Amino acid sequence: MDRSWMSALRTSKEYEDGVEEFIEFTKKNAYDKSGKWIWHSERGTVPLVDEEEVVGGFNDRMHDMIHDVGLGFSTQSHINDSLQSDAEIALYPGCSTYTRLTAVLKLFNLKATNGWTDKSFTELLQLLGDMLLADNVLPNSVYEAKKILSQMGMGYEKIHVCPNDYILYKEEYADLNKCPKCRSSRYKVKKHKDSSDDGDANETTKGQPLKVLWYLPIIPRFKGLFANATEAKKMTWHVDEKISDGKYLRHPADSLQWKKIDEMYPEFGSEPRNLRLGLCTDGINPYNTHYHQLKHGRKTVYLGHRRFLDRFHPYRRLKKVFNGTPEHGLAPKPLTGEEVYRKVERIDVVFGKTKDGINVRLDLAEMGIRERLHPQLREGGKRVYLELAAHTFSKAEKTSLCRCLHNVKVPQSYSSNMKKLVLMDDLNKVIDTEKLDELEKEGYVILCQLEMYFPPAFFDIMVHLIVHLVREVRLCGPVYLIWMYPFERFMKVLKGYSKNPYRREASIVERYVAEEAIDFCKGYLSGVEAQA
Template structure:
């Protein structure tokens, strides 16, 4: 533990480094940790002492600091009011042995936590997502881009009120520490909430405006670092960090990367070589060419009738490196940049969240199998799209009097078969905490599943759906759906065996070059 003047000198060094990094007279440590840290460095000494003092005599489980943090964590987790938390502190103070060190008021607890730097900062933003009122715009009253007022207008007095038009308060941006073991890094207590972006609508492509404070912090952590105290070694060190990648769904991928994930070139891997075409009757863009990722001698490449009537012998395109992407972006006029000094050299920049993909796939699959209105992908316009592409003409819609009928496909279920599927879901029982009660999610009246959450879709896709469809679909359809469920099951495992990697890469019968058959197959 740092003694006497050493604590003051160490805190002074931290503050001086913060002033140098900020390039201003206002120290970062003062802004983040409290305005009294520089003038009263004994607060840092007090914090270290609270981390070592037992809560009461002979207590080995809790210190004064750890007890306060754990209780405040419960308050935040279960949404306790300040009044109830204050009464709880008083009660526990009386229940514990005499001369215990537990804070007896909410003010004392907050004062202890504020020394840790666990505060937050509200930043006003333009309602049109043009700028954030920080740095050179800190004292501005109107947006310099669109001219919108920073504050709301009082309808009664027709004057400007002090209420800001927009404050960060809704959409979360979290950071995950990746130098922890895989079984710890995604735990809630190791995630850091860095931003809350205002709602009710997401900022879309203007998310750059709201990420500016985070990007500034990341640049500081990469270039300068911050002085951090190591309680285990009882010493300070310079902490640095690097942003490895982002984890998001596909629309957010476009917002963060700046690449358009809509239109004729929506694939960020194929880019200019994306196989796409416009379907006028269904008014959608159709993406094809998936067979180019198969091995060169794969039989699917030469089949015509089963696909779009053409053979596909093209090689799979290579994804652009970070340097190539940066070179292309240099010609663009970007007002707010997304790049960092090391970003172009990373092998992976953005990762798609498998839970989002899994949920979307399952909802589309169940919507199509159960023919749920608004969810099915096999409707009238979809059949007209097949006619436009001259594919599966036996599924083309036809007229019967004044009605239009759709021929049943191999995956079309009758009403009785739909009831069997829904009844199977109702009869399934899983261990406590494994998932939601599936039977409550099934509507026998409408023959559909409602209120599915991401984890429910995860369990249904990987475990329950293959069981529910065993007796109602043709064999080749069942096998295709089951193999897709097995694919999601394998990629969600903590470990992927080499033999499964080969199978998931569609080269189970071919060599790594896609041409040479493997021995024994």
């Protein structure tokens, strides 16, 4: 089917005729026997391209790829023309197997699969160039190869930002030179001597922006996911393949929050290809919790976990090992989404560290608990002695703990580089909803036991989070699919892209977009699996 009409003006006859032709084509071919639409790269009974179509000696979808680049990612015609040229020009005169574009894509696939460095890949390109005929068009460096693929990139936008993060300089603020909130300048200010006769006057000119946001538009990336058959299949896994028995949580689709959205927006929920985005945050406490501000450690800590225990639990009656008093309070009522929003609408972020030192022990003395661990003056008040705590390790104990952690094995994206302590057969990503109550109570007990031995400074918001994890599972599904750790680990990958210390954000974004383009292109090559 001819698709050139898609690029025509919408008021033209060519566009009108193309729409009518497409509608007729859809009525005849768009659905399989089950009534399912199959033309968003989902695999169906109708092939997406003619199986006899061969590009550069391959049964590859080069024309489809360039068409999709033109529709979704690139708005400049010369880029499409350049891609088309690279897709048609032979790698060397007489070559019927590879074009310049397919050769670069295949080689980059090997680079990504085997983890080759840019330096080694450049050396390989230079060696292959010497081996081929003299008139070959193979790039001779990683830089030149990426220039070819970067044309398929989904792009980014550079948006100027207030140095204090009050506004983005776009829309109604696009023409301003100062932030209307804090009056900070948008640009670096350069002063130089005026060229007038006196030579004393100074002239101020605008320099580079003080702060820039590198924005990667999300819509083209969604289109890229659906353009790849493998990824498109994953996007509807929760409808097509997931087991739904009502007892186990396997996916966020089993959670209460997902089902609530389906009820609120039934038309949206009935389409399996519709996307739902989760907000990933870190360092925010959206819970109705009791906190204590440490005077010496200058930290906000969260104690009093006995409130979450059963009314007659024996820990509630203990005094000395906790704060010196029995616990009669009850767990706070969970907040609604509206109440959480009102609490976090204006947030001040405070950073700090937790260590067992003199300030931690002074906080214990200030609170009047665990007298044995209070600082003790010795040698006539010249030295301060700190009694060893239960969590203070000897060198042998530290070695034993490190050896244990080195051998831990956990689910993917749970943590970094911990192996072999837990057998894979013992791990289960499917959650039995009937065991959640028991798991929740066990978490309360563990936190109370930690309070018996660790200083208050240990109980920051991340430790207190254990109280709320089970409720989070009930509402949102398995935690490993929605928490921050996988994204924090991916930040390490992005930091590795930074090769220019003076342009860190630029080097990260440029390399990420290049890798993104490579991954997108591989979905159109036969015999090449796209990277997950």
